[in-house]
Amino acid sequence: MLPRVAADTPLAPAIEELLAGKVEIVPWTVTQGGTRDDVVALYTYGHPLVDGRLLDRLPSLRIISNYGVGVDHIRVGEAVARGIAVGNTPGILDGATADMGFCLLLAAARRLVEGDCYARSPTFTRYDPGYLLGREIHGQTLGIIGLGSIGKQVARRARGFEMTVLYHNRRRDDSAEQALGVRYDTFDELLAQSDFVMLCCPLTSETTGLINAAALAKMKPTAILINISRGPVVDMAALTEALQQKRIYAAALDVTDPEPLPRDHPLLGLNNLVIAPHLGSATEQTRRKMAEISVENLLRGLAGQPLLHAVLP
Secondary structure, three states, X not given: OOOEXXXXXXXXXXXXXXXXXXXXXXXXXXXXXXXXXOEEEEEEOOOXXXXXXXXXXXXXXXXXXXXXXXXXXXXXHHHHHOOOEEEOOOOOOHHHHHHHHHHHHHHHHOOHHHHHHHHHOOOOOOOOOOOOOOOOOOOOEEEEEOOOHHHHHHHHHHHOOOOEEEEEOOOOOHHHHHHHOOEEOOHHHXXXXXXXXXXOOOOOOOOOOOEOHHHHHHOOOOOXXXXXXXHHHEOHHHHHHHHHOOOOOEEEEOOOOOOOXXXXXXXXXXXXXXXXXXXXXXXXXXXXXXXXXXXXXXXXXXXOOOOOOEOOO
């Protein structure tokens, strides 16, 4: 009998291929009722909540394997306290996510989505050099909040645009300053000086609601906010108001809170917002690597072996 793994299906074909003949996948709904002692592993493909109450209903659970690096939806401490290993896929998606950050930055600054819509419309019958003017990127100041592995990749790309790069972390990173030519600044000063503010920080109790009305008020009226971290880092109501009243120039979001936004959310009607459906790591190459590592973590956990990448509380 194959080990039974609960997953928030449907899974990507690459994952199903890698798991075929090795485990039995059962739908996530089996975890929502009473005790299930036949489920020995969880595979979190999207972001289903995994907390102590769920874990207590699964007394035979050995491993939680996450498809991705962010585990804010998994109560890691509660899992580890119960002797359950938690695996993720760090490192391999940094470049793709940084690429997406710059894609959003460029699109918002140069009003690419508006331009695309206009170029396809029946109203584009004459070239007007005074229409759809955007903001320059080269030579401007980029503020990175969260100079971790993704933030450092963003800083490397910014150098190609001859940007001044500021960063803010809980701790100053002297080695990164020397290697990347970035400059540490306080949170408030970074917001005040940056032409672009990019969020690359993990979601924690400290970063939830970090970009609120007060933070947005510190930004330049010509500044652009880019979020490639997690939706709850930004107060969505405050951002909506700031964009509606043009207190900042624009925003570009790969993540929102909630995700997806309700279809009647006022943000979706604004033309100074670029929004993507959480595409940070969505390349064929990166997603294949994520599948391979997350499946390997799952199989190692089931076999009682060390994970390729284990998350600690």
